[in-house]
Amino acid sequence: MTILLSTLNARYAHASLGLRYLLANMGPLQEQTTLMEFVIGAKTTELVERLLAKQPRIVGFGVYIWNVEETTRVVAMLKRVAPEVVIVLGGPEVSHETDKQEIVRLADYVVTGWGDITFPKLCGEILHGPKPLMKIHAGVQPPMADIQLPYALYSDDDIAHRTIYVEASRGCPFKCEFCLSSLDKTAWPFGIDSFLAEMDSLYARGARLFKFVDRTFNLNVKTSQRIMQFFLEKIAAHPDEPVYAHFELVPDHLPEALKATIAQFPPGALQFEIGIQSFNPEVQTLVSRRQDNAKAAENIRWLTTQSHAHLHVDLIAGLPGEDVDSFARGFDQLVALGPHEIQFGILKRLRGTPIIRHTEPFGMVYDPYPPYTVLATDRIDFATMQRLVRFARYWDLVANSGRFNHTVKALLADSPFASFMAFSDWIYTRTDATHRIALEKLARLVQQWLQLRGMAPAEAAALLASDYAGNVDKPARQAGKPPHSAAEPRKPAAPERQVRHLAA
Structure with missing residues (x-):
């Protein structure tokens, strides 16, 4: 193949939608272009060997916050052993602050922003002339109708074993300064008829897990209704073949018509990811975030009580102007609303985002290495921020894992934040670890903590048994939650929702 499109995904299950868009739009060059996806953690020499075995003239890399360090090593090695191979970079991580990045220095060309038209054009110039003079090429945004949809490029193996990422629109009209989508002018929809035809084709090929990466799925309610009706019809026609659809919702925009449609979905068919932050x-x-908090809370409460949708709701710690007490109040308020999962994330300074304007006024100190996590602010010192990081990890292990559904209620008897922070501090003193804690050991520690808080040993054991049915390795499945293998991993290897949509 003359042109290779490659990236390092966070996991094997995360098939790259972005690379498939590029391949679908290569035009006359498509026949000499192929995909080679890898997973982070692989040995650099092995990746380079596999790439060069294809004898490419051009290698295009999708660069993201979770793979930039490893991709930099791959590019550096390629340039040492095969300097004649032309390296082209694209993706959100290299679309901003290009003058400050080692990977950009090493590469031959960079496409910033939209690559659907610009990348094929650049490849044609590299191969056939005239040779491009500029290193940085700003991506041209084409009319949405001119973009070839990539869904036929998901292989049968992808459909059988990987998450199928799809998007009915690109962009976002909101301006939240911690998100790269704040740079968009608006949201641009794909033609709904052609999009649903592609979804129908995927379904006919066996796809049953659809993850929408639209930033604002429910922005246009008529479009949302048509898409949800598509899935309802599939569920009605094939009740023995479960469908699972994942959407990101704007929390304060849930009109009655959309509620009526959501209420029709059976358990295990629908997941909503909702950013409260x-x-x-x-x-x-x-941070320029427009949100009706009362309406958002009302909608979350309705979803938890009146629908079968599984709710994954996000909060971000470390935002400018927010101290621990403020975050704790928000956390307690969200726990009271009863979502199935609360993703407790720590702020990341994504390249190009306007959040940088608060760095000096609010004493924002960020890790210089990906994923650029905030280390301290003028309201939260470094030691306290580390406690919050541990809280987030233990919360994932205990509350979000689905393994302690009954027990976790006892852990949050008083103020949920204060209670779990005390547990988090204690468990860290006992383990000195936040990873590689065996499930059986974790269960024992939870029981010990409950006893330290005054619960009788027999009562604590019975409470854990209600979750584990007497076997720590066989937790009771959360009601209404799809099997873990049929859903996006609860704790992705990539950072939280603040950057997760960049996988597209």
Whole structure:
């Protein structure tokens, strides 16, 4: 193949939608272009060997916050052993602050932003002339109708074993400064008829797990209704073949018509990812986030009580202007609303995002290495931020894992945040670890903590047994939650929702 399209995914299950878009839009060059996807953690020499075995003239890499360090090593080695191979970079991580990145220095060309038209054009110039003079090429945004949809490029193996990422629109009209989508002018929809025809084709080929990466799925309610109706019809026609659809929702925009449609979905068919990020109005204003908190809370409460949808709701710690007490109040408020999972994320300074304007006024200190996590602010010192990081990890292991559904309620008897922070501090003193804690050991520690808090040993054991049915390795499945193998991993290797949609 003359042109290789490659990236390092966070996991094997994360098939790259972005690379498939590029391949679908290569035009006359498509026949001499192929995909080679890898997974982070692989040995650099092996990746380079496999790439060069195809004898490419051009290698295009999708570069993201979770793979930039490893991709930099791959590019550096390629340039040493095969300097004649032309390296082209694209993706959100190299679309901003290009002058500050080692991977950009090593590469031959960079396409920033939209690559659907610009990347094939650049490849044609590299292969056939005239040779491009500029290193950085700003991606041209084509009309949405001119973009070839990539879904036929998911292989049968992808459909059988990997998450099928899809998008009915690109962009976002909101301006939340911690998100790269704040740079978009608006949201641009694909033609709904052609999009649904592609979804029908995927379904006919056996796809049953659809993850929408639209930033604002419910922005246009008529479009949302048509897409959801598509899935309802499939469920009605084939009740023995479960369908699972994942959407990101704007929390304060849930009109009655959309509620009526959502209420029709059976258990295990629907997951909503909802970004609250902060319930503090002053913090929301600082980061240009428009959100009706009362309406958002009302909608989350409705979804938890009146629908079978599984709710995954996000909060971000470390935003400018927010101290621990403010975050704790928001966390307690969200726990009271009863979502199935709360993703407790720590702020990341994504390249190009306007959040940088708050760095000096609010003493924001960020890790210089990916994923650029905030280390301290003028409201939260480094030691406290590390406690929050551990809280987030233990919360994932205990509350979000689905293994302690009954027990976790006892852990949150008083203020949920204060109670779990005390547990988090204690368990860290006992383990000095946040990873590689065996499930059986974790269960014992949870029981010990409950006893330290005054629960009788027999009662604590019975509570854990209600989750584990007497076997720590066979936790009871969370009601209404799809099997873990049929859903996006609860704790992705990539960072939280703040950057997760960049996988597209």
